[in-house]
Amino acid sequence: MSxxxxxxxxxxxxxxxxxxxxxxxxxxxNPPNHPPTEPTDPTPPTEPEPTIPPNDSxxxxxxxxxxxxxxxxxxxxxxxxxxxxxxxxxxxFKVESNLLIDLTDHQxxxxxxxxxxxxxxxFPSAATTSTTTAATPSIWGIPLSEDERTDTILLKFLRARxxxxxxxxxxxxxxLTWRTSFDIxxxxxxxxxxxxxxxxxxxGHDREGHPVCxxxxxxxxxxxxxxxxxxxEEKRGRFLKWRIRFLEKSIRELDFMPCxxxxxxxxxxxxxxPGPGKRELRIATRQALAxxxxxxxxxxxxxxxxNVPWYYVAFYTMMSPFMTQRTKSKFVFASPSKTAETLFxxxxxxxxxxxxxxxxxxxxxxxxxxxxxxTATIINIKPTTKQFVxxxxxxxxxxxxxxxxxxxxxxxSAEFSPNAESGYTVIIQKATKMAANDDPVISTSxxxxxxxxxxLTVDNPTFKRKRLxxxxxxxxxxxxxxxxxxxxxxxxxxxxxxxRPA
Numbered sequence: 001m002s003x004x005x006x007x008x009x010x011x012x013x014x015x016x017x018x019x020x021x022x023x024x025x026x027x028x029x030n031p032p033n034h035p036p037t038e039p040t041d042p043t044p045p046t047e048p049e050p051t052i053p054p055n056d057s058x059x060x061x062x063x064x065x066x067x068x069x070x071x072x073x074x075x076x077x078x079x080x081x082x083x084x085x086x087x088x089x090x091x092x093f094k095v096e097s098n099l100l101i102d103l104t105d106h107q108x109x110x111x112x113x114x115x116x117x118x119x120x121x122x123f124p125s126a127a128t129t130s131t132t133t134a135a136t137p138s139i140w141g142i143p144l145s146e147d148e149r150t151d152t153i154l155l156k157f158l159r160a161r162x163x164x165x166x167x168x169x170x171x172x173x174x175x176l177t178w179r180t181s182f183d184i185x186x187x188x189x190x191x192x193x194x195x196x197x198x199x200x201x202x203x204g205h206d207r208e209g210h211p212v213c214x215x216x217x218x219x220x221x222x223x224x225x226x227x228x229x230x231x232x233e234e235k236r237g238r239f240l241k242w243r244i245r246f247l248e249k250s251i252r253e254l255d256f257m258p259c260x261x262x263x264x265x266x267x268x269x270x271x272x273x274p275g276p277g278k279r280e281l282r283i284a285t286r287q288a289l290a291x292x293x294x295x296x297x298x299x300x301x302x303x304x305x306x307n308v309p310w311y312y313v314a315f316y317t318m319m320s321p322f323m324t325q326r327t328k329s330k331f332v333f334a335s336p337s338k339t340a341e342t343l344f345x346x347x348x349x350x351x352x353x354x355x356x357x358x359x360x361x362x363x364x365x366x367x368x369x370x371x372x373x374x375t376a377t378i379i380n381i382k383p384t385t386k387q388f389v390x391x392x393x394x395x396x397x398x399x400x401x402x403x404x405x406x407x408x409x410x411x412x413s414a415e416f417s418p419n420a421e422s423g424y425t426v427i428i429q430k431a432t433k434m435a436a437n438d439d440p441v442i443s444t445s446x447x448x449x450x451x452x453x454x455x456l457t458v459d460n461p462t463f464k465r466k467r468l469x470x471x472x473x474x475x476x477x478x479x480x481x482x483x484x485x486x487x488x489x490x491x492x493x494x495x496x497x498x499x500r501p502a
Contacts, residue, residue: 160297204351
């Protein structure tokens with residue numbers, strides 16, 4: 001459906017950008033990362049198709065150590081099996097402009113014809129709005145004439161019907177009739193409980209400003225929730241109402257102005273999703289998809305499927321020949337090992353929930369200092385190399401940072417190195433092996449009482465490429481002596497750690 005992007009976060013002014021160093025890597029050959037591609041719509045998985053995004057990594061800082069020349073390696077034919085595992089790329093979908101000046105002559109003509117048809121068509125009475133003429137319908141709170149947002153709505157129906165005005169008016173009329181029978185306006189006021197809040201939720205925005213909707217099908221592994229949601233026709237009907245209500249509320253948050261963001265970025269998590277044998281889920285899925293496809297045209301910016309099991313890719317491969325190129329171009333699929341990497345191509349790490357490899361923890365007490373407005377940096381750590389991140393401290397203050405390596409299996413340490421030759425290096429964090437099941441994010445603060453730099457070191461001893469994500473900011477300036485006690489919820493660094501001359 002649709003989403004928006006927060007304003008880019010600004011780095012703390014007093015603390016200059018950190019620099020990173022990476023030791024020259026004895027680099028093993030790794031096959032390129034093709035994040036698989038995926039389907040469109042926030043209901044349980046259906047027929048998907050992909051867009052394999054380019055293979056570049058999100059943000060790679062410059063290494064202070066010049067990269068070792070990599071010998072041109074012959075492309076030893078990647079195993080044929082691996083190639084077949086990934087879906088063939090489709091032409092990447094780009095959201096079209098809703099500005100009249102950007103439309104072709106044919107599209108402008110179709111839009112004019114559709115407006116004429118609307119003015120001569122009789123619509124269901126409940127679809128009309130009292131604020132305009134009795135014959136003027138409205139949808140999602142927007143009248144379909146004499147409004148700056150009208151063209152955006154009409155273009156969605158035209159694009160869904162290949163700019164054929166007669167088919168678009170038929171679809172629009174059918175949608176308005178369904179909305180009247182489903183009593184959408186009353187549904188928006190209903191309280192349908194919060195049992196499914198962890199199944200479908202909005203969280204953050206993608207890099208282009210679309211709101212991101214997460215659909216977590218693994219939640220239905222809970223037998224209690226599954227039975228409560230799908231075990232009878234009445235319960236499936238309630239689920240359908242909940243899903244439509246959620247979608248309607250999300251759509252009302254979109255911007256339908258010609259230059260606005262009016263589509264949603266969908267993420268579908270298939271980890272532990274019930275298999276195709278669950279009859280009740282299949283029925284609910286079919287019903288939901290039919291309603292979404294018929295009544296909510298062009299609301300999906302991208303459909304990304306993560307933690308995709310092999311059987312789903314096989315199913316998609318079978319079904320893709322029956323899909324349009326336009327539909328397929330919105331789909332992206334990612335296996336479990338490529339989930340974080342794929343999400344980072346489209347969503348900044350500070351916007352990605354912590355459970356999917358990012359830093360966003362939904363504004364809870366465990367992370368009161370950083371928000372989605374605090375930009376994070378991603379560094380690729382090559383196999384069997386060390387990565388150094390330097391935070392230059394140009395004045396006395398308190399520095400706070402958080403850091404993670406997706407999947408860990410690395411050694412992490414931190415120290416403060418003063419500029420003065422007579423100063424002593426302070427060990428902030430002794431070299432610690434971080435296992436895959438350790439806390440996903442390390443958060444630390446350090447009181448800087450003299451000029452120098454903080455050096456964060458991540459040693460990757462594995463033969464896998466790792467992704468380091470970090471961000472930092474400075475806090476209180478230290479104008480004199482005084483005990484800061486705890487700062488922003490973090491305890492001050494314990495200075496009883498070992499020190500050694502700089």
